[in-house]
Amino acid sequence: MENQYTDFLEKLKLGEIQEIVVERDDFFVFREAWLARSDRTEFVGEAGLNGKIIYRYLEKKK
Template sequence: MESYDSQIDQLIKGEIKEIEVSHEQFMLFREAWLKREDRKYVVGEAHHQGSVTYRYDPTVL
């Protein structure tokens, strides 16, 4: 499995459309996400049972 650092890079570059993060993997994702200055553009949509789908949205203010 690729690191979340790499997946977030791919998301921002438009190489992938979304990242699915399970409840169990959330803290690993969060660690990679917090390192980024552009993290406010990586927005999540929570789902039932704690999973989250993250997408890149450059229009976030």
């Protein structure tokens, strides 16, 4: 079974979506997809209430 966050992370990078909201119960599933990416440092998370994290893609300037 494919990790749904793999697709979400790619869409976020391409600008098709603006953010990913990860609930506390889904964090380890998200983390698995995030760790598999070579550009993972460009996904920035902002902590919210009750363990919710909002991720956005911020491409580093070269």
